[in-house]
Amino acid sequence: MTPVELIKKKREGSTLNEEELRWLIQGYVAGTIPDYQMSAFLMACFFQGMSEEETLTFTRLMLHSGDVIDLSDIPGIKVDKHSTGGVGDKVSLILAPIVAACGVPVPMISGRGLGHTGGTLDKLESIPGFRTALSIPEYKSVIRKVGAVLIGQTNEIVPADKKMYALRDVTATVECIPLIAGSIMSKKLAEGIDALVLDVKTGRGAFMQSYARSLELAQTLVRIGTGFGKETVAFITDMSQPLGTTIGNWLEVVESVECLKGKRGHDDASSDLMEVTHVLAGAMLMLGKKAKTIAEGVELSRASIANGSAYRKLLELTAAQGGDASALENLERYPLPRHSIEVKTMDTGYVAEIDSLELGLTSITLGAGRGLIEDTIDPKAGIVLSKKVGDSIDAGDTLAVFYTDREAVLEPARDRIRKAFRFQPTPPQQKPIILSYVEKGGVKTWM
């Protein structure tokens, strides 16, 4: 067996068997198969795809390239959620405390910002002292004590994916469903979960912009999860405009805290965020056997906000991971960015569209994300939307406010944010935020 033969085989559209995939993945992790051969293989996968069985085998081999965490000594059905990534997607920060407060343990391994999307780890680390690089024993100790834990990928967990993901990011081989599915599912299966809820984003701000591709990804993910004996369901949710009102790490923590406190998220610009959060929480509580149906789970989720238990769980989780919970209790104490700039419009009418991809990219220029792998993030930087799709606007209205320490980006950022809004004279048709529900048995339109 040589790498060239296997690349050629995939290039010609054949299926690789378990032995071949194992040899390739093990060789890559060991460094005997160099990056330049793996990237050619990955590009061949982009064009030729993988069969169902091949995707399952690929995922299993990725999973077993490292340790699989055993949480069987922790009581309860452990359920996690994974999102394919969006703009302003701070759902995990609100969801994990809710579900843990309702009694279902949430072991969550998250990622950093990628491309135009933000990452849960970067958001959490904007909380002073919050540590996401826990060891496996620390991870187990936090979930045992708090009922939730949010960490980054360790060196022990799926090292093949850690290495391959970095390569895919710089070789334009990200947008390939079997590779995405293998990457996501191997990490989730390594966490020690019993069941999984997936939030597959679709639209302009998602990696899968078309509904058809998002559905294909959702079905692949559900099939793999089920194939590994873990109950897995997925929602396809809209990412054509940012979720909630904030984009940027600390700004998103603030919005999450206010939603957890019940101050926001009812009939306001954060309602879309809380609608997605409650439905995902409802599904997790159903899979965790704390509710019979998703609807019943949603009720429990809402109650955990109303009775303050979800918010208290966030404080508890923050403290357990080394964070300063008082920073969450006193949001106003956080350092202020040097510049806060209002973006106004001269138009009148209604907001028809907000280009979330463009806002995600602009937030990176403000300091909220990384342009290069070695860049550091400014946790204060970001964008707060004053208007969302469907809102009416008058000349002189503020569309958004942005925050940054960077003098040089002020004018281009103002311009890009303004242009990300598209208007029309009449109110646009309301579109659902949750489009479909995918489970082992099939796909349903969500109502």
Place this chain on the structure above:
Amino acid sequence: MTPVELIKKKREGSTLNEEELRWLIQGYVAGTIPDYQMSAFLMACFFQGMSEEETLTFTRLMLHSGDVIDLSDIPGIKVDKHSTGGVGDKVSLILAPIVAACGVPVPMISGRGLGHTGGTLDKLESIPGFRTALSIPEYKSVIRKVGAVLIGQTNEIVPADKKMYALRDVTATVECIPLIAGSIMSKKLAEGIDALVLDVKTGRGAFMQSYARSLELAQTLVRIGTGFGKETVAFITDMSQPLGTTIGNWLEVVESVECLKGKRGHDDASSDLMEVTHVLAGAMLMLGKKAKTIAEGVELSRASIANGSAYRKLLELTAAQGGDASALENLERYPLPRHSIEVKTMDTGYVAEIDSLELGLTSITLGAGRGLIEDTIDPKAGIVLSKKVGDSIDAGDTLAVFYTDREAVLEPARDRIRKAFRFQPTPPQQKPIILSYVEKGGVKTWM
């Protein structure tokens, strides 16, 4: 501009413009674009191809990644031949002396064995002392004095191709027509030629196994050559069985010497080799204005064998490049391989097919080629065919004899060589060795 954007652009099937291609090629040569990004780009090219204009631009940028040799101070129309590579293809060793002997200068930059095919440089270097690594001034001096010169690619000539070719070889991105065409033509255009004859191989032992793909390659090559203002014609020739009787470096030198002396190549098993050689020589002499037609050129070519001038030119060329011409005059003095093994058959009937790909691969195991880039070649090793397609066989007949110093390969090699022959009870239909002639104006079946 980032490498990822350009990879993605090609991946999506777009055409890259000159600025983008220049940035990519220059960055790759300079080392700022790493192998792993280039290999992903090359695989995307494999699937998406290049437009005609893009291929021309790519070739020009490759060409100008290094020096272009100026031979304008050397009298005559300089004409070269390039073959896309085959098994037993020693045409260059016979052709260059013929054409030079007929008064047309032949500046030739050749390659080493690649995949299952042999390389002219490896064959020449089996002659004691023969140097293929000449400097540009030495190259010019030899062609001025002898009328022909055969060297390897120097560091000054198309460095982008030198680096990219090595990468393509190990990433299964060789079989892509625009990449092949850009690689061949950039090197040929850098040699200082005025005109070019191409031998595009087709069939089992060629890189392009189907006639349609071979034709596409031939047309692309002719289009590029013409686009650069060099008269270019191509022949599509059969590589479904090895050319002549020998595979292996010194063995092929011996066959070439015997053909140049006129001892072989008339109505024997080397006839196919000499038919291809004479037609290519005829076309080169026509392009070099020493003959009005290819047929007239073929007559000159035959005459150069008959009158001994072609053979004397080989001795002269060998001496000029540091080789021991007396080794060619006394072929029997060459060291003998440790093992010479006859491969016999128990069948009767006719040889229907000889799998040249399999024989090429087997010859590598004997030591005639490299399994790994760092392997050294055993010049004595190889295979001599006793039977060719159409020959009748009886039980007990010898099909081939193979030569090697390697004890361990004797049994597997015997087995592979025997299995490379396919028999049938009746004589197979005679197939032409030269299939088509491609020039600027179009394609003609060759008769």
